[in-house]
Amino acid sequence: MKLTGMERPVDTLGRVVIPREIRKRLQIEDGVDSFDIFFEDDAVILRKHQEKCFLCGSNQDLTEIDDHMICAGCIERIKDL
């Protein structure tokens, strides 16, 4: 984990603005993208949410099945079983 040296206040509703420089670097599109939120000890970690196959982690050729994303490759592998 890398300390950015940036500090942002938490507003009265618990919101924190992620600095533009970081949003730009992560190619976060305001009003479109979202984050997955993790915490460990006293740290909160945000990671740009990306749909990916729940079996292999691929983000190519995804299909949603019962609230899970699965890629075409894994579907083919399952068919071959």
Ligand SMILES: [Zn+2]
């Ligand atoms: Zn897959």
